[in-house]
Amino acid sequence: MALTNPCAHVFRMIKTDNTFIQWTCRVCHCGPFWFIWECRYCRFHTCRDCIEKGT
Ligand SMILES: [Zn+2]
Ligand SMILES: [Zn+2]
DSSP, X not given: OOOOSOOOOOEEEEEOSOTTOXXXXXXXXXXXXXXXXXXXXXXXXXXXXXXXXXX
């Protein structure tokens, strides 16, 4: 991955009904969650609190 241009994140909430799949927020490292907000372009994972803080 040599891309250096910043991604204009577009987040969508994803969640799992599979208890083996969980995610951790990449910004504040809280979690794991069974739901997360994922950028549809770069697949960056963040929690809702971090989105609202303007990540
Ligand atoms: Zn992104
Ligand atoms: Zn977070």
